[in-house]
Amino acid sequence: MNSDKLAMVKAVESRQEKFWRMSDAIWSYAELGLEEYRSAKLLADGMEAAGFKVERGVAGMPTAFVATWSHGSGKPVIGFLGEYDALPMLSQKAGVPKKDPLVPGAPGHGCSHNTMFVTQALTAVTLKEFMEKKGLSGTLKLYGSPAEEILTSRPFMVKAGLFEGIDVVLDNHGDGLFQVAYGMEGTAMVSFIVTFKGKTAHAGAFPWMGRSATDAVELMHAGTERMREHLPTTQRTHWVTLEGGEAPNVVPDRASTWYFIRDLDEMVEKNFQWALDCAKGAALMTQTTYEVKTLGAIHQRFPNKHLAELIFENIQAVGRPGYTKEEEDFARALQTEAGYPVVGMEYPLKIVSPESEPLRGGSSDVGDVTLVAPTVSLRFPVRVPGSPAHHWTVVAAAKTSIAHKGITAGAKVLALSAFDLLTDSGALAKIREEFAQLAAKRPYQSFLPPDARPPLGFYTDLMGKYRGAMEQYYIS
Numbered sequence: 103m104n105s106d107k108l109a110m111v112k113a114v115e116s117r118q119e120k121f122w123r124m125s126d127a128i129w130s131y132a133e134l135g136l137e138e139y140r141s142a143k144l145l146a147d148g149m150e151a152a153g154f155k156v157e158r159g160v161a162g163m164p165t166a167f168v169a170t171w172s173h174g175s176g177k178p179v180i181g182f183l184g185e186y187d188a189l190p191m192l193s194q195k196a197g198v199p200k201k202d203p204l205v206p207g208a209p210g211h212g213c214s215h216n217t218m219f220v221t222q223a224l225t226a227v228t229l230k231e232f233m234e235k236k237g238l239s240g241t242l243k244l245y246g247s248p249a250e251e252i253l254t255s256r257p258f259m260v261k262a263g264l265f266e267g268i269d270v271v272l273d274n275h276g277d278g279l280f281q282v283a284y285g286m287e288g289t290a291m292v293s294f295i296v297t298f299k300g301k302t303a304h305a306g307a308f309p310w311m312g313r314s315a316t317d318a319v320e321l322m323h324a325g326t327e328r329m330r331e332h333l334p335t336t337q338r339t340h341w342v343t344l345e346g347g348e349a350p351n352v353v354p355d356r357a358s359t360w361y362f363i364r365d366l367d368e369m370v371e372k373n374f375q376w377a378l379d380c381a382k383g384a385a386l387m388t389q390t391t392y393e394v395k396t397l398g399a400i401h402q403r404f405p406n407k408h409l410a411e412l413i414f415e416n417i418q419a420v421g422r423p424g425y426t427k428e429e430e431d432f433a434r435a436l437q438t439e440a441g442y443p444v445v446g447m448e449y450p451l452k453i454v455s456p457e458s459e460p461l462r463g464g465s466s467d468v469g470d471v472t473l474v475a476p477t478v479s480l481r482f483p484v485r486v487p488g489s490p491a492h493h494w495t496v497v498a499a500a501k502t503s504i505a506h507k508g509i510t511a512g513a514k515v516l517a518l519s520a521f522d523l524l525t526d527s528g529a530l531a532k533i534r535e536e537f538a539q540l541a542a543k544r545p546y547q548s549f550l551p552p553d554a555r556p557p558l559g560f561y562t563d564l565m566g567k568y569r570g571a572m573e574q575y576y577i578s
Protein backbone atom coordinates (compact mmCIF):
# COMPACT_ATOMS: atom_id res chain seq x y z
CA MET A 103 0.00 0.00 0.00
CA ASN A 104 1.18 3.54 -0.74
CA SER A 105 1.27 6.20 1.98
CA ASP A 106 -2.22 7.50 1.08
CA LYS A 107 -3.71 4.05 1.41
CA LEU A 108 -1.89 3.39 4.67
CA ALA A 109 -3.23 6.69 6.03
CA MET A 110 -6.74 5.69 5.00
CA VAL A 111 -6.48 2.35 6.80
CA LYS A 112 -5.38 4.22 9.95
CA ALA A 113 -8.26 6.68 9.53
CA VAL A 114 -10.78 3.79 9.43
CA GLU A 115 -9.30 2.35 12.63
CA SER A 116 -9.29 5.71 14.38
CA ARG A 117 -13.11 5.98 14.37
CA GLN A 118 -14.17 2.31 14.32
CA GLU A 119 -15.52 2.04 17.92
CA LYS A 120 -18.41 4.43 17.30
CA PHE A 121 -19.53 2.35 14.31
CA TRP A 122 -19.20 -0.91 16.24
CA ARG A 123 -21.61 0.57 18.81
CA MET A 124 -24.07 1.50 16.03
CA SER A 125 -23.92 -2.07 14.72
CA ASP A 126 -24.57 -3.44 18.22
CA ALA A 127 -27.52 -1.07 18.66
CA ILE A 128 -29.10 -2.16 15.36
CA TRP A 129 -28.51 -5.78 16.35
CA SER A 130 -30.49 -5.11 19.55
CA TYR A 131 -33.39 -3.44 17.66
CA ALA A 132 -33.63 -6.40 15.21
CA GLU A 133 -36.37 -4.72 13.19
CA LEU A 134 -38.22 -6.54 10.40
CA GLY A 135 -38.56 -5.23 6.84
CA LEU A 136 -40.23 -1.79 6.53
CA GLU A 137 -40.44 -1.59 10.35
CA GLU A 138 -36.82 -0.41 10.73
CA TYR A 139 -37.79 2.97 12.20
CA ARG A 140 -35.18 3.01 14.98
CA SER A 141 -32.40 1.55 12.86
CA ALA A 142 -33.00 3.91 9.92
CA LYS A 143 -33.22 6.93 12.25
CA LEU A 144 -29.97 6.06 14.01
CA LEU A 145 -28.17 5.70 10.68
CA ALA A 146 -29.73 8.69 8.91
CA ASP A 147 -29.12 10.94 11.95
CA GLY A 148 -25.52 9.69 12.05
CA MET A 149 -24.93 10.54 8.38
CA GLU A 150 -26.45 13.98 8.88
CA ALA A 151 -24.19 14.62 11.87
CA ALA A 152 -21.23 13.60 9.69
CA GLY A 153 -22.09 16.34 7.18
CA PHE A 154 -24.10 14.40 4.61
CA LYS A 155 -27.34 15.72 3.15
CA VAL A 156 -30.03 13.18 4.03
CA GLU A 157 -33.29 12.61 2.21
CA ARG A 158 -35.61 10.41 4.28
CA GLY A 159 -38.62 8.34 3.28
CA VAL A 160 -37.52 7.92 -0.36
CA ALA A 161 -39.28 5.73 -2.98
CA GLY A 162 -42.44 5.48 -0.88
CA MET A 163 -40.77 3.74 2.07
CA PRO A 164 -40.57 5.60 5.42
CA THR A 165 -37.44 3.63 6.44
CA ALA A 166 -35.51 4.20 3.19
CA PHE A 167 -33.12 7.15 2.86
CA VAL A 168 -30.30 8.54 0.72
CA ALA A 169 -27.31 10.35 2.27
CA THR A 170 -25.21 12.45 -0.15
CA TRP A 171 -22.01 14.43 0.09
CA SER A 172 -20.22 16.15 -2.79
CA HIS A 173 -16.80 17.71 -3.23
CA GLY A 174 -15.18 19.69 -6.06
CA SER A 175 -16.70 18.87 -9.45
CA GLY A 176 -18.89 16.22 -7.82
CA LYS A 177 -17.68 13.57 -10.30
CA PRO A 178 -17.39 10.61 -10.21
CA VAL A 179 -20.51 9.61 -8.29
CA ILE A 180 -20.01 6.50 -6.14
CA GLY A 181 -23.02 4.73 -4.64
CA PHE A 182 -22.91 2.59 -1.49
CA LEU A 183 -25.77 0.20 -0.66
CA GLY A 184 -26.47 -0.72 2.95
CA GLU A 185 -29.10 -2.85 4.69
CA TYR A 186 -30.37 -3.04 8.29
CA ASP A 187 -33.42 -5.34 8.47
CA ALA A 188 -33.71 -8.51 10.58
CA LEU A 189 -35.46 -11.89 10.15
CA PRO A 190 -38.41 -13.42 12.02
CA MET A 191 -37.93 -16.13 14.68
CA LEU A 192 -34.12 -15.87 14.97
CA SER A 193 -33.61 -14.13 18.33
CA GLN A 194 -30.39 -15.36 19.94
CA LYS A 195 -28.01 -14.24 22.69
CA ALA A 196 -24.77 -12.73 21.38
CA GLY A 197 -21.54 -14.62 22.00
CA VAL A 198 -23.36 -17.77 23.19
CA PRO A 199 -22.31 -20.79 21.09
CA LYS A 200 -25.57 -22.73 21.51
CA LYS A 201 -29.15 -21.97 20.52
CA ASP A 202 -30.44 -19.68 23.27
CA PRO A 203 -32.97 -16.98 22.25
CA LEU A 204 -32.75 -13.54 23.86
CA VAL A 205 -36.54 -13.16 23.45
CA PRO A 206 -38.13 -16.47 22.40
CA GLY A 207 -39.84 -16.21 19.02
CA ALA A 208 -38.64 -12.65 18.35
CA PRO A 209 -36.74 -11.45 15.26
CA GLY A 210 -32.94 -11.53 15.10
CA HIS A 211 -30.13 -10.41 12.81
CA GLY A 212 -29.70 -13.82 11.18
CA CYS A 213 -28.15 -12.37 8.03
CA SER A 214 -25.80 -9.88 9.81
CA HIS A 215 -27.52 -6.86 8.22
CA ASN A 216 -26.78 -4.95 11.44
CA THR A 217 -23.16 -4.72 10.26
CA MET A 218 -23.87 -3.69 6.68
CA PHE A 219 -25.02 -0.07 6.39
CA VAL A 220 -22.74 0.60 9.34
CA THR A 221 -19.73 -0.61 7.34
CA GLN A 222 -20.71 1.67 4.44
CA ALA A 223 -21.07 4.59 6.87
CA LEU A 224 -17.59 3.98 8.32
CA THR A 225 -16.26 3.80 4.75
CA ALA A 226 -17.97 7.01 3.58
CA VAL A 227 -17.14 9.12 6.63
CA THR A 228 -13.48 8.14 6.29
CA LEU A 229 -13.51 8.87 2.54
CA LYS A 230 -15.12 12.28 3.08
CA GLU A 231 -12.37 13.35 5.45
CA PHE A 232 -9.73 12.07 3.04
CA MET A 233 -11.25 13.74 -0.04
CA GLU A 234 -11.38 17.06 1.80
CA LYS A 235 -7.77 16.74 2.90
CA LYS A 236 -6.51 15.69 -0.55
CA GLY A 237 -8.82 17.92 -2.60
CA LEU A 238 -10.35 14.94 -4.44
CA SER A 239 -13.54 15.53 -6.42
CA GLY A 240 -16.48 13.19 -6.24
CA THR A 241 -19.90 12.44 -4.77
CA LEU A 242 -20.61 9.79 -2.16
CA LYS A 243 -24.20 8.55 -2.11
CA LEU A 244 -25.33 6.06 0.55
CA TYR A 245 -28.58 4.18 0.01
CA GLY A 246 -30.30 3.19 3.24
CA SER A 247 -32.06 0.09 1.93
CA PRO A 248 -34.84 -1.44 4.05
CA ALA A 249 -36.60 -4.79 3.72
CA GLU A 250 -33.92 -6.72 1.83
CA GLU A 251 -35.16 -9.92 3.47
CA ILE A 252 -38.48 -9.57 1.69
CA LEU A 253 -36.57 -8.45 -1.41
CA THR A 254 -38.36 -5.16 -1.61
CA SER A 255 -36.55 -1.86 -1.59
CA ARG A 256 -34.09 -1.66 -4.50
CA PRO A 257 -36.49 -2.11 -7.46
CA PHE A 258 -38.63 0.69 -6.01
CA MET A 259 -35.52 2.86 -5.49
CA VAL A 260 -34.49 2.26 -9.13
CA LYS A 261 -38.02 3.07 -10.26
CA ALA A 262 -37.91 6.33 -8.29
CA GLY A 263 -34.84 7.37 -10.33
CA LEU A 264 -32.49 7.37 -7.33
CA PHE A 265 -29.64 5.76 -9.29
CA GLU A 266 -29.66 8.24 -12.18
CA GLY A 267 -26.20 9.73 -12.73
CA ILE A 268 -24.42 7.09 -10.64
CA ASP A 269 -21.06 5.97 -12.07
CA VAL A 270 -20.44 2.92 -9.94
CA VAL A 271 -22.00 1.12 -6.94
CA LEU A 272 -20.25 -0.65 -4.06
CA ASP A 273 -22.54 -3.04 -2.21
CA ASN A 274 -21.60 -5.23 0.75
CA HIS A 275 -22.82 -8.26 2.68
CA GLY A 276 -21.64 -9.80 5.94
CA ASP A 277 -20.35 -13.37 5.64
CA GLY A 278 -17.93 -15.89 7.12
CA LEU A 279 -15.23 -15.09 4.57
CA PHE A 280 -13.70 -12.31 2.48
CA GLN A 281 -14.96 -12.60 -1.08
CA VAL A 282 -16.09 -10.84 -4.20
CA ALA A 283 -17.91 -12.31 -7.22
CA TYR A 284 -18.55 -11.31 -10.83
CA GLY A 285 -20.52 -12.46 -13.85
CA MET A 286 -23.82 -13.82 -12.62
CA GLU A 287 -25.04 -14.50 -9.09
CA GLY A 288 -28.17 -15.96 -7.52
CA THR A 289 -31.70 -16.18 -8.86
CA ALA A 290 -34.41 -13.77 -9.98
CA MET A 291 -37.53 -13.95 -7.85
CA VAL A 292 -41.22 -13.11 -7.67
CA SER A 293 -42.74 -12.93 -4.19
CA PHE A 294 -46.54 -12.99 -4.09
CA ILE A 295 -49.50 -13.85 -1.89
CA VAL A 296 -52.57 -15.63 -3.21
CA THR A 297 -55.71 -15.17 -1.10
CA PHE A 298 -58.65 -17.50 -1.77
CA LYS A 299 -62.20 -16.64 -0.75
CA GLY A 300 -64.91 -19.26 -0.24
CA LYS A 301 -68.06 -19.55 1.84
CA THR A 302 -68.26 -20.35 5.51
CA ALA A 303 -70.65 -23.01 6.89
CA HIS A 304 -71.07 -25.47 9.76
CA ALA A 305 -68.68 -28.21 8.64
CA GLY A 306 -70.75 -30.96 10.31
CA ALA A 307 -74.35 -29.84 9.85
CA PHE A 308 -74.33 -27.99 6.51
CA PRO A 309 -71.05 -28.68 4.71
CA TRP A 310 -72.79 -28.43 1.31
CA MET A 311 -73.39 -24.75 2.00
CA GLY A 312 -69.66 -24.02 2.35
CA ARG A 313 -66.74 -23.71 -0.08
CA SER A 314 -63.37 -24.12 1.62
CA ALA A 315 -60.65 -21.57 0.88
CA THR A 316 -58.17 -23.85 2.67
CA ASP A 317 -58.93 -26.60 0.15
CA ALA A 318 -57.98 -24.15 -2.60
CA VAL A 319 -54.66 -23.36 -0.89
CA GLU A 320 -53.91 -27.08 -0.56
CA LEU A 321 -54.75 -27.74 -4.21
CA MET A 322 -52.60 -24.82 -5.34
CA HIS A 323 -49.71 -26.30 -3.34
CA ALA A 324 -50.36 -29.70 -4.94
CA GLY A 325 -50.32 -28.06 -8.38
CA THR A 326 -47.05 -26.17 -7.91
CA GLU A 327 -45.48 -29.31 -6.39
CA ARG A 328 -46.17 -31.06 -9.73
CA MET A 329 -45.06 -27.95 -11.66
CA ARG A 330 -41.61 -27.89 -10.11
CA GLU A 331 -40.97 -31.49 -11.09
CA HIS A 332 -40.87 -30.26 -14.69
CA LEU A 333 -38.77 -27.10 -14.27
CA PRO A 334 -35.01 -26.88 -14.91
CA THR A 335 -32.72 -27.37 -11.93
CA THR A 336 -32.06 -23.61 -11.73
CA GLN A 337 -35.51 -23.07 -10.16
CA ARG A 338 -36.39 -22.79 -6.48
CA THR A 339 -40.10 -22.76 -5.59
CA HIS A 340 -41.28 -22.56 -1.99
CA TRP A 341 -44.23 -21.34 0.02
CA VAL A 342 -45.79 -20.96 3.45
CA THR A 343 -49.46 -20.98 4.37
CA LEU A 344 -50.31 -17.62 5.92
CA GLU A 345 -53.97 -18.26 6.77
CA GLY A 346 -55.57 -21.70 6.74
CA GLY A 347 -58.71 -21.52 8.85
CA GLU A 348 -59.07 -21.50 12.62
CA ALA A 349 -61.34 -24.43 13.54
CA PRO A 350 -62.21 -27.68 11.74
CA ASN A 351 -65.95 -27.20 12.33
CA VAL A 352 -66.07 -23.85 10.52
CA VAL A 353 -65.52 -24.11 6.77
CA PRO A 354 -62.83 -21.45 6.20
CA ASP A 355 -64.03 -18.72 3.85
CA ARG A 356 -60.56 -17.19 3.64
CA ALA A 357 -57.09 -18.71 3.28
CA SER A 358 -53.81 -17.46 1.85
CA THR A 359 -50.39 -18.70 0.80
CA TRP A 360 -47.11 -16.81 0.24
CA TYR A 361 -44.83 -17.93 -2.59
CA PHE A 362 -41.25 -17.31 -3.66
CA ILE A 363 -40.72 -18.38 -7.29
CA ARG A 364 -37.02 -18.23 -8.23
CA ASP A 365 -35.11 -18.99 -11.41
CA LEU A 366 -32.89 -17.38 -14.05
CA ASP A 367 -34.00 -13.98 -15.38
CA GLU A 368 -35.11 -15.70 -18.60
CA MET A 369 -37.31 -18.23 -16.77
CA VAL A 370 -38.84 -16.57 -13.73
CA GLU A 371 -41.80 -14.90 -15.45
CA LYS A 372 -42.84 -18.19 -17.14
CA ASN A 373 -42.70 -20.08 -13.85
CA PHE A 374 -44.71 -17.32 -12.14
CA GLN A 375 -47.42 -17.54 -14.81
CA TRP A 376 -47.56 -21.34 -14.39
CA ALA A 377 -48.00 -20.91 -10.62
CA LEU A 378 -50.83 -18.45 -11.31
CA ASP A 379 -52.44 -21.13 -13.50
CA CYS A 380 -52.24 -23.45 -10.48
CA ALA A 381 -54.09 -20.79 -8.43
CA LYS A 382 -56.75 -20.49 -11.13
CA GLY A 383 -57.12 -24.28 -11.32
CA ALA A 384 -57.42 -24.57 -7.55
CA ALA A 385 -60.13 -21.90 -7.49
CA LEU A 386 -62.08 -23.66 -10.28
CA MET A 387 -61.89 -27.00 -8.48
CA THR A 388 -63.14 -25.58 -5.19
CA GLN A 389 -65.59 -22.97 -6.52
CA THR A 390 -63.72 -20.24 -4.71
CA THR A 391 -62.33 -16.91 -5.95
CA TYR A 392 -58.80 -15.59 -5.54
CA GLU A 393 -56.65 -12.47 -5.56
CA VAL A 394 -52.91 -12.14 -6.21
CA LYS A 395 -50.73 -9.51 -4.52
CA THR A 396 -47.15 -9.17 -5.76
CA LEU A 397 -44.85 -8.15 -2.89
CA GLY A 398 -41.67 -7.95 -4.92
CA ALA A 399 -40.08 -9.02 -8.19
CA ILE A 400 -36.34 -8.85 -8.71
CA HIS A 401 -33.59 -9.68 -11.17
CA GLN A 402 -30.51 -11.90 -10.81
CA ARG A 403 -27.26 -10.10 -10.02
CA PHE A 404 -24.71 -9.36 -12.75
CA PRO A 405 -21.67 -7.95 -10.91
CA ASN A 406 -18.92 -6.20 -12.86
CA LYS A 407 -15.69 -8.16 -13.41
CA HIS A 408 -13.28 -5.20 -13.59
CA LEU A 409 -14.75 -3.77 -10.39
CA ALA A 410 -14.56 -7.17 -8.67
CA GLU A 411 -10.88 -7.47 -9.63
CA LEU A 412 -10.15 -4.01 -8.23
CA ILE A 413 -11.90 -4.93 -4.97
CA PHE A 414 -10.11 -8.27 -4.75
CA GLU A 415 -6.73 -6.52 -4.92
CA ASN A 416 -7.77 -4.50 -1.87
CA ILE A 417 -9.08 -7.63 -0.07
CA GLN A 418 -5.61 -9.09 -0.49
CA ALA A 419 -3.96 -5.86 0.66
CA VAL A 420 -6.10 -5.69 3.83
CA GLY A 421 -6.06 -9.43 4.56
CA ARG A 422 -7.73 -11.34 7.39
CA PRO A 423 -7.92 -9.57 10.76
CA GLY A 424 -5.96 -11.23 13.58
CA TYR A 425 -8.13 -13.16 16.05
CA THR A 426 -7.64 -13.72 19.78
CA LYS A 427 -7.69 -17.11 21.50
CA GLU A 428 -11.16 -16.28 22.92
CA GLU A 429 -12.50 -15.57 19.44
CA GLU A 430 -10.99 -18.78 18.06
CA ASP A 431 -12.46 -20.76 20.99
CA PHE A 432 -15.91 -19.23 20.44
CA ALA A 433 -15.75 -20.07 16.73
CA ARG A 434 -14.76 -23.68 17.44
CA ALA A 435 -17.43 -24.14 20.11
CA LEU A 436 -20.10 -22.78 17.78
CA GLN A 437 -18.91 -24.89 14.84
CA THR A 438 -18.91 -28.00 17.07
CA GLU A 439 -22.41 -27.27 18.42
CA ALA A 440 -23.87 -26.60 14.95
CA GLY A 441 -22.09 -29.51 13.24
CA TYR A 442 -19.97 -27.39 10.88
CA PRO A 443 -16.35 -28.18 10.00
CA VAL A 444 -14.32 -27.10 13.05
CA VAL A 445 -11.86 -24.68 11.46
CA GLY A 446 -11.97 -21.76 13.92
CA MET A 447 -11.57 -18.36 12.23
CA GLU A 448 -9.84 -19.86 9.19
CA TYR A 449 -11.46 -18.72 5.94
CA PRO A 450 -10.49 -17.96 2.35
CA LEU A 451 -9.97 -14.67 0.50
CA LYS A 452 -11.70 -15.38 -2.81
CA ILE A 453 -12.77 -14.01 -6.16
CA VAL A 454 -15.63 -16.06 -7.58
CA SER A 455 -16.87 -16.40 -11.17
CA PRO A 456 -19.76 -18.40 -12.67
CA GLU A 457 -17.09 -20.85 -13.89
CA SER A 458 -15.49 -21.33 -10.45
CA GLU A 459 -18.63 -22.06 -8.39
CA PRO A 460 -22.16 -23.28 -9.21
CA LEU A 461 -24.97 -20.70 -9.21
CA ARG A 462 -26.64 -20.40 -5.79
CA GLY A 463 -30.40 -20.44 -5.25
CA GLY A 464 -30.65 -17.32 -3.07
CA SER A 465 -31.75 -13.90 -4.32
CA SER A 466 -31.06 -10.26 -3.51
CA ASP A 467 -32.83 -7.12 -4.63
CA VAL A 468 -29.38 -5.70 -5.42
CA GLY A 469 -29.91 -7.51 -8.75
CA ASP A 470 -31.88 -4.60 -10.20
CA VAL A 471 -29.07 -2.18 -9.28
CA THR A 472 -26.47 -4.33 -11.11
CA LEU A 473 -28.49 -3.70 -14.30
CA VAL A 474 -28.56 0.10 -13.97
CA ALA A 475 -24.97 0.76 -12.79
CA PRO A 476 -21.74 -1.26 -12.55
CA THR A 477 -22.06 -2.93 -9.13
CA VAL A 478 -20.19 -5.42 -6.97
CA SER A 479 -20.90 -6.82 -3.48
CA LEU A 480 -18.01 -7.19 -1.08
CA ARG A 481 -18.63 -10.13 1.27
CA PHE A 482 -16.80 -9.38 4.50
CA PRO A 483 -16.10 -11.56 7.57
CA VAL A 484 -18.54 -10.95 10.45
CA ARG A 485 -19.69 -14.55 11.03
CA VAL A 486 -18.05 -17.72 12.20
CA PRO A 487 -16.89 -19.60 9.07
CA GLY A 488 -19.43 -22.24 8.03
CA SER A 489 -22.49 -20.40 9.42
CA PRO A 490 -25.23 -20.39 6.79
CA ALA A 491 -27.35 -17.26 6.36
CA HIS A 492 -30.70 -17.04 8.17
CA HIS A 493 -29.50 -19.04 11.16
CA TRP A 494 -29.09 -18.44 14.93
CA THR A 495 -25.32 -18.97 14.60
CA VAL A 496 -25.15 -15.73 12.56
CA VAL A 497 -27.07 -13.81 15.24
CA ALA A 498 -24.75 -15.22 17.93
CA ALA A 499 -21.66 -13.79 16.17
CA ALA A 500 -23.11 -10.54 14.80
CA LYS A 501 -22.62 -8.62 18.08
CA THR A 502 -19.16 -9.86 19.07
CA SER A 503 -15.60 -8.65 18.55
CA ILE A 504 -15.47 -10.96 15.50
CA ALA A 505 -18.19 -8.87 13.84
CA HIS A 506 -16.47 -5.64 14.94
CA LYS A 507 -13.21 -6.69 13.33
CA GLY A 508 -15.12 -7.64 10.18
CA ILE A 509 -16.76 -4.19 10.00
CA THR A 510 -13.36 -2.53 10.17
CA ALA A 511 -11.80 -4.89 7.61
CA GLY A 512 -14.79 -4.46 5.25
CA ALA A 513 -14.67 -0.66 5.54
CA LYS A 514 -10.94 -0.67 4.79
CA VAL A 515 -11.45 -2.64 1.57
CA LEU A 516 -14.37 -0.43 0.47
CA ALA A 517 -12.54 2.81 1.31
CA LEU A 518 -9.40 1.70 -0.56
CA SER A 519 -11.50 0.60 -3.54
CA ALA A 520 -13.40 3.90 -3.63
CA PHE A 521 -10.05 5.72 -3.40
CA ASP A 522 -8.88 3.78 -6.49
CA LEU A 523 -12.07 4.76 -8.34
CA LEU A 524 -11.69 8.43 -7.37
CA THR A 525 -8.05 8.64 -8.43
CA ASP A 526 -7.77 6.26 -11.40
CA SER A 527 -10.08 7.43 -14.19
CA GLY A 528 -8.74 4.66 -16.45
CA ALA A 529 -9.98 1.95 -14.07
CA LEU A 530 -13.41 3.58 -13.87
CA ALA A 531 -13.57 3.90 -17.67
CA LYS A 532 -12.90 0.16 -18.09
CA ILE A 533 -15.61 -0.66 -15.53
CA ARG A 534 -18.09 1.61 -17.33
CA GLU A 535 -17.20 0.07 -20.70
CA GLU A 536 -17.88 -3.44 -19.39
CA PHE A 537 -21.18 -2.21 -17.95
CA ALA A 538 -22.20 -0.67 -21.31
CA GLN A 539 -21.82 -4.13 -22.87
CA LEU A 540 -23.98 -5.71 -20.15
CA ALA A 541 -26.64 -2.99 -20.51
CA ALA A 542 -26.75 -3.56 -24.29
CA LYS A 543 -27.20 -7.29 -23.75
CA ARG A 544 -29.65 -7.00 -20.85
CA PRO A 545 -31.51 -3.67 -21.09
CA TYR A 546 -33.14 -3.04 -17.72
CA GLN A 547 -36.82 -3.56 -17.34
CA SER A 548 -38.36 -3.95 -13.91
CA PHE A 549 -40.11 -7.26 -13.15
CA LEU A 550 -42.55 -5.34 -10.92
CA PRO A 551 -46.11 -4.92 -12.17
CA PRO A 552 -46.70 -1.22 -13.07
CA ASP A 553 -49.08 -0.68 -10.13
CA ALA A 554 -46.85 -2.37 -7.51
CA ARG A 555 -46.26 -0.49 -4.24
CA PRO A 556 -43.91 -1.35 -1.35
CA PRO A 557 -45.87 -3.61 1.06
CA LEU A 558 -45.89 -1.12 3.94
CA GLY A 559 -47.21 -2.63 7.16
CA PHE A 560 -46.46 -6.19 6.09
CA TYR A 561 -44.62 -6.90 9.37
CA THR A 562 -46.29 -4.31 11.65
CA ASP A 563 -48.28 -6.87 13.65
CA LEU A 564 -45.42 -9.36 14.01
CA MET A 565 -42.97 -6.63 15.06
CA GLY A 566 -45.57 -5.19 17.45
CA LYS A 567 -45.90 -8.57 19.12
CA TYR A 568 -42.22 -8.57 20.20
CA ARG A 569 -41.12 -4.92 20.47
CA GLY A 570 -42.20 -4.63 24.11
CA ALA A 571 -40.20 -7.66 25.23
CA MET A 572 -37.17 -6.64 23.15
CA GLU A 573 -36.99 -3.05 24.41
CA GLN A 574 -35.29 -4.00 27.68
CA TYR A 575 -32.29 -5.22 25.63
CA TYR A 576 -31.99 -2.15 23.40
CA ILE A 577 -28.51 -0.65 23.23
CA SER A 578 -28.51 3.13 22.93
Ligand SMILES: [Zn+2]
Pocket residue numbers: 213214215250275491
Ligand atom coordinates in the same frame (compact mmCIF):
# COMPACT_ATOMS: atom_id res chain seq x y z
ZN1 LIG B 1 -28.71 -10.88 3.78
